Amino acid sequence: MSTPMFRAVSYNMLAYGRSAMRTRAGQHEMLRLLRPDVVCLQEIYAADADRDELDRLVTSIAEGLGMVALAVPARHSDCHLAILWRPEYHVLSSKAYDLLMWHGLGVVRLDIGADIPLTVAVTHLAPWNPDKRLCDAITLTGQLPLTDATIVGADWNSFGADPEYDPDPDWAALAPQWIARQVRWNDDPHAPPLADRRPAHMMQRSGFSDVAPTLGAAWQATGGHRGGWQRREDVFWTTRPAALREYQVVDTDQAKGLSDHLPIVVDLDPKALTQMPPFARGDQGVPAGQVTS
Template identity: 30%
Template sequence: MLIRIGTYNLFNLSAPRSAAEKERYDAIVEVIRGLDVHALCVQEVLGTSPEEAGLLLRQLAQDTGLECMTAPDPASGAPSGPAIAASQHGHPDASGAFRGNFHVGVLWAPDVEPVPGGWRAYNGLPDFWHALATIRLDFGSTPIKVGSFQGDPFRPDWRYNEARRVTSAFLGQLGILGADFNCISADTWPGTTRYYDHDPYTEQDHDLLEYQILWRDDPSEPPVADRRAAEVMRRQGLLDAAPLANAPWHPSCGHWTDAVGTPDIWGPRRIDTLRVTRRLAPGVHTHRTVQTTESLAASDHLPVVTEIEPDKA
């Protein structure tokens, strides 16, 4: 049996308040429907509170034909609720109005069952700039722990420490993590010591660059991508599914032009992927970045999907 799990940064997705926002929301819905996944990890679900973000996740689930309600926890007595983990960092829109914090969540197909007691929200602060959501899902065989995460975009040292916290949630598990990691992978092409991801920053020179590169005592030295967070995950057994599947390299972002016509300052790079635990790694079958006319227009990140055969894990 093959299961398909995806990850998708929804680009500041809030409840639509205008015709243009409704049009983009509908575009996101159609892209997700086209993925045909058994589970989807999503980032940048905006809401001024976790409850508001939960309502948006429930609406998104309903419109895409997916589910998002956790199972009640028999141990703690916690009731069912939307699979949303709360961030403490927000987003003002172009007018300066607060549109909500950047929450993360998980969606799954109707024939997939959430395992009672298998849900946990690692909410932002003190552990994360954004958040980590994990849930055990029964795909019809052994339950798999599925996580959604978004890394710190501004503080390389914090991003490194966040990676340590993330790996602690997956040690010894049969698990998969979908995320916008906000950093370049440290995994290598199969059978080589060559990085799967080239360094996209070597020729760049702009004010935001310091958030993505190693510190240089001499700023005239060539910039080098900071891969420390990704290296922590690799060493601790959260492995990048793309090189495991020997998939052709493809950027997950860099295509976006903003409302005033400014292109993505970072250029093409791959910061969205799925990472599997060592136990699940033998089951990785395929890995692809979904680039279509619709996905290019719907978000500044492209969705990524990995196919897994759990029976091989």
């Protein structure tokens, strides 16, 4: 008998709360049809970190999906986060962190019926400042120990570590004011732009695996269909690459009409969550195949 897979979805909802009710209902329907076990959400809009409004919005999403939720306030932004999970899973712990991150960090440890718990985290890196994105990644890795079986759903607002998988954009096609927010700083204003990949390098050097390239999935953009450039800005990271089974981008007309981001989906084998990579066991060196510079 095959092992039931565990499905995680990450999705930036494009200011859910300011959007039309029809859009919200369409997002609920799309997420329900994906049959997720957990959902990591970004961009739930509540002005001035209004906690009552945030809780109301997150509750409406949870009720629409028949799930339980943790609201994660983004204290330095109006775009907040949430984690949702199926009600049959027992919650071992849950916490919403500020930690001076631009959007914050939500972490839930769940008993999903596997041999060990699964830690689910959600975050959203800073949109405008490359150095702040690196600081957010440093904080993220400091809060999520490699010994835990962890999946992180994120609006990464950045690049992957490998330029062969996530190539630099056509810089000449971008507005100049955006280039400085995406490249490594150089005191020479005439130096060729170079994508700032430090947040992804920080994750890899800390032992996390980027799900899409780890599985060898064909590259697909998750943003850019409403302007800007085509890029993979939504990602999953995990400390248990051996548990990964399938990755997909929900690239449908319905999804493109509901947000400027596309949902991403990963299926994991709960029986493989105990298989720690050598780096997580304390062996020396960076995991094989990971970019280090």
